[in-house]
Amino acid sequence: MLNPFRGFGAVFYKETLHVRRDFATLFFSLIIPILQMFLLGFGIDTNIRQINTVVYNADGRRESRDLLDRLRNSDTFHIYRYVNNDKDLNDAIISGKCRVGIKIPVDYSDKLLHQMSAQVLVLIDGSDSSVAGQAINVTTAIGLDESLRRVLSSSDAAFAVDMRPKILFNPDSRSPNFFLPGLTAVLLLNVTTFLTAFSIVREKERGTLEQLFVTPVRPMGLLLGKLLPYLVIGFFELSMIVIAMRFIFSVPIHGSVILLAFLSLPYIFVSLSLGILISSKATSQAHAMQLAFLTILPSIFFSGYIFPRETMPKFFYIISYFVPASYFINITRGIILRGAGWTHLWTDALALFLMGSLLLVIAARRFHDKVITT
Amino acid sequence: MTASDQSAISAKNLVRRFGTFTAVNDVSFRVEKGEIFGFLGPNGSGKTTVIKMLTGLLPLTSGTATVQGIDVHDDPEGVRENIGYMSQNFSLYTDLTVTENLTFYGRIYGLSPERLRQRLDEIVQLNGLGPYLNRLAAQLSGGWKQRLALGCAMLHEPKLIFLDEPTAGIDPVARRQLWDLLFELSAHGITFFVTTHYMDEAERCSHVAYIYFGKVIADGTPDALRELPEVNPPGTYRVEISAPHVTSALRVARTVPGVRSATIFGQSIHAQIDDHLDLDHLRAQLTHHNLVVAEIRPLAPSLEDVFVELTYRHQTAQETTTQEPARA
Numbered sequence: 001m002l003n004p005f006r007g008f009g010a011v012f013y014k015e016t017l018h019v020r021r022d023f024a025t026l027f028f029s030l031i032i033p034i035l036q037m038f039l040l041g042f043g044i045d046t047n048i049r050q051i052n053t054v055v056y057n058a059d060g061r062r063e064s065r066d067l068l069d070r071l072r073n074s075d076t077f078h079i080y081r082y083v084n085n086d087k088d089l090n091d092a093i094i095s096g097k098c099r100v101g102i103k104i105p106v107d108y109s110d111k112l113l114h115q116m117s118a119q120v121l122v123l124i125d126g127s128d129s130s131v132a133g134q135a136i137n138v139t140t141a142i143g144l145d146e147s148l149r150r151v152l153s154s155s156d157a158a159f160a161v162d163m164r165p166k167i168l169f170n171p172d173s174r175s176p177n178f179f180l181p182g183l184t185a186v187l188l189l190n191v192t193t194f195l196t197a198f199s200i201v202r203e204k205e206r207g208t209l210e211q212l213f214v215t216p217v218r219p220m221g222l223l224l225g226k227l228l229p230y231l232v233i234g235f236f237e238l239s240m241i242v243i244a245m246r247f248i249f250s251v252p253i254h255g256s257v258i259l260l261a262f263l264s265l266p267y268i269f270v271s272l273s274l275g276i277l278i279s280s281k282a283t284s285q286a287h288a289m290q291l292a293f294l295t296i297l298p299s300i301f302f303s304g305y306i307f308p309r310e311t312m313p314k315f316f317y318i319i320s321y322f323v324p325a326s327y328f329i330n331i332t333r334g335i336i337l338r339g340a341g342w343t344h345l346w347t348d349a350l351a352l353f354l355m356g357s358l359l360l361v362i363a364a365r366r367f368h369d370k371v372i373t374t
Numbered sequence: 375m376t377a378s379d380q381s382a383i384s385a386k387n388l389v390r391r392f393g394t395f396t397a398v399n400d401v402s403f404r405v406e407k408g409e410i411f412g413f414l415g416p417n418g419s420g421k422t423t424v425i426k427m428l429t430g431l432l433p434l435t436s437g438t439a440t441v442q443g444i445d446v447h448d449d450p451e452g453v454r455e456n457i458g459y460m461s462q463n464f465s466l467y468t469d470l471t472v473t474e475n476l477t478f479y480g481r482i483y484g485l486s487p488e489r490l491r492q493r494l495d496e497i498v499q500l501n502g503l504g505p506y507l508n509r510l511a512a513q514l515s516g517g518w519k520q521r522l523a524l525g526c527a528m529l530h531e532p533k534l535i536f537l538d539e540p541t542a543g544i545d546p547v548a549r550r551q552l553w554d555l556l557f558e559l560s561a562h563g564i565t566f567f568v569t570t571h572y573m574d575e576a577e578r579c580s581h582v583a584y585i586y587f588g589k590v591i592a593d594g595t596p597d598a599l600r601e602l603p604e605v606n607p608p609g610t611y612r613v614e615i616s617a618p619h620v621t622s623a624l625r626v627a628r629t630v631p632g633v634r635s636a637t638i639f640g641q642s643i644h645a646q647i648d649d650h651l652d653l654d655h656l657r658a659q660l661t662h663h664n665l666v667v668a669e670i671r672p673l674a675p676s677l678e679d680v681f682v683e684l685t686y687r688h689q690t691a692q693e694t695t696t697q698e699p700a701r702a
Contacts, residue, residue: 010481014467014474021469211465214429214536215482216454 007217011225015199019229029195030237033187034244040183041176041249048134050078053100054092057082059108067104067120067146076138089123099125100135112150169254169337176249181332182305184241185325188264189271189299192234194292196275199226201288204279219364227272234268235261245336254339260332263345266352267328273359274324280366299325327352381440382407382534382565383428388437390423397423399588400437405581407533410556410566412579414681420588421569425536428567430454442534455483458527462539464519468512472503472522475511476529483530490529497525500555517548524555534565541572553578573678584681591684599680604687610634612675613653615643615660616668623665630659644673 019026053071057064071077080098083089092098101123111118122139126132148159170177203209212222242260245251253260274295282288300306302316303325309317320326327348334340334348383405390398398420405411415421426432428441430450439446442456466475476497480490498504501521506514511522520540527535541549553575556566560580568579576582577596584592592599599605606612617623620638627636627643632651636643647656653670660667675683 006484007482010478013481014470014478017470017474018467206468207461207463207465208467211459211461212482213431214454214457214459215479216451216484217482218451 003221004218005221005224007212007215007221008225011217011222012228015226015229018199019233025195026233029191030233030240033190033237034240036187037180037183037241037244037249040179041245044179045175046178047173047175048131049075051076051100051131051135052080052098053077053102054081054083054089054098055079056084056086056089056101056103058106059104061109063109063112064104067108067142068102070142070146071102071139074138074142076134093123093125096125099128099131100139102139169339174251176245177251177337178333180241180245180249180251181336182303182329184238184245184332185267185303185328186296186299186305187241188234188238188268188328189296189325191237192230192268192271193275193278193295194289195230195233196227196272197278197282197288197292198285199230200276200279201282201285204282205284223276223360223364227276230272230275231268234271235264238264238268251336253336255335255341259342259345260335263331263335263349264328266349266356267324267331270324270352270356270359273356273363277359277363277366280363298323302326303329305329324352324355380407381405382409383411383439383441383567385424385428385439386437388424388427388439389435390420390427390432391435397588398427401585401588401590402437403583403590403593405565405567407565408560408563409581410560410568410579412576412582413567413569413585414571414576414582415569415585419585421585422538424585425459425538425567425569428453429457429459429536456532456534458530458532458535460520460523460527460535460537460540462542464523466511466519466523466526469510471508471510472514473507475522475526479526480529485530493529493531497529501525515548516544517551520544520548520552521555524552528559528564533563534567537566537568539569539571541570541575549575573676576677582677584684586685586688589688591688592680596677599677600675602680602684605675605680605683609649610646611649612644612646612673612679613656613670614639614673615645615656615670616641617643617660618666618668622663623660623667626660626663626665627656630656632656639676644676644679 055068057068068079072079077100081092083092086103089101089103093101101121103121103123105119105121108118108120120143122135124132124135152159167173200209203212238261242253242257246253275292278288278291278295282291298319302312302320303309303323304320305325309320309326312320331345331348334345338344381404383403385404386402388398388401389396401420401424413421413424423432427434428439428446430446430453434447441453444452444456446453467478470478473494476494477490480493485493498507501524503518503521503525506518511519514522524535524537524540527537541552544552549572556568560566568575570576579596581595582592582599583590592602594602615623615627620641620643624636624638624643627633627645630651632648633656634646634648636645638644657667657670
């Protein structure tokens, strides 16, 4: 007699009507993620190339020009300007026009010809640490390489240790390959958490939720009826993102798409539960919006999406374990980039599932207490 | 058949506390089948709390209640199955059409498709919603919204319908039409539990109760309440004084010996006076102050008079009980 899912069909019917009628909201919540994808896919390149460089070449002979050619050919430096004195060299960096300044002293070629150590001054703007790091690495490597070649060419010996690094899974270090699989996790939140939270809070605002509680609808029937349409939308969004990723941004998918779809379920489940939790707390749609953004931020910054989790301070590293996106980003990058399978990823899926269940239980309880006693 | 089976609602000693605050304090009443029961009281007096308790949304702190013969505590689901409820803001889905709103509620109550179609026809016939079926609820005027909400509440043919302030904010014509509809439905044996602020609506109910700070201080038919001895103290009667300048007349009337109380009521004064005060004498007193008096005639107390009197008595009674321990 007591069906715990009572009212599920009716609520599902009504909710799909809402979605259809409010087509604009649906359209934007689907299209904005795709736009974000284009921005990140085409606009962001984390590989540091073509750093603006100012050069004061006081020597000007062939050896100095050879050195500048090597710097230029590394693809790391772009020679923006030549200057003729120290002051202009400094000013170019202070004004921000150039990040690196190179001064080749007047006796550079002479010292080399006399087998003496020639010095080159490299000034680096430290305000962007990754640019500075790259500049140090490349200039040091070029200097070392140049020195070795000069030593070895006279003695006819070979390199003692020859390191041969090989990058697995994203050999060209393409930024879209790194960013887009992670972006999937953040974008899915948009549709699932936001839309569910709004759909429930809207009923609170209208007073229809109170009305529903006076009918024989059971809480589970109500919640599932409301969740299912958004689960379908979330799934649709995921396929759109994956298709765009594969065919527009040419990110190769090394693992099983079916597994990706399957493992996205626990993540969507967590996001939906979060949406319900938010709606149990929020009193208006504006309030729900603020709370939902609160969930977006950790998903971006503490999930490994932009900054590697391993380099975070201990405290934030621990926090990252409580961010659902951390697990899902490992799943998407695992399947898409590393070709990982079920055996590599089941722990992440389990963690997501447990988190989702816990959130749903808390949410359902809060919901029940809140609605009924206020 | 037990006694509770015969009543639509039977509430015994209902108490609801929120922390230390007692929102509903020992409330008992019965609503018989087919009655239009008016539940009145100022805002915050516990009306909505009582409705929530009777519909199984709020657990009772103590007391018992049966609705349509079903115990609220034991089977709240069963209660909700058998009642209709219309909240004060009509709680419609404004982005759905009239038909869609009705269909949704029909499905909630598990009506079969054929039954649903049949009920839709009946409701539309009764409420006159026919021309608006494909209109969005947002585009309906207040009166039509309220009819739609009522339709949603009675789709599953409940024998008892709760209406929480059904006429708040709608125009007088729609208000009149709603009451006509309620009378018609009530004649078919449907019981209504109506909360309202309008005294004229209270007068139309077949049974009224007045709740004041969590306590029911009046309960009975409007006529029975009008005849309560507290309202008609022995040795007094009520009169209506019609005068062109009511405010000046009121000032004077209050000074006449034998006039116990007087208030303005539209273009006239309602006064409670001692038996021995002769009407001609009263008229003479007023005209003595150069006032024109059109008419003075005896009057039965209105429900408003009843509630004012009972509230006043209740307040003074409470003041004395709360002051006594201080004195001792």
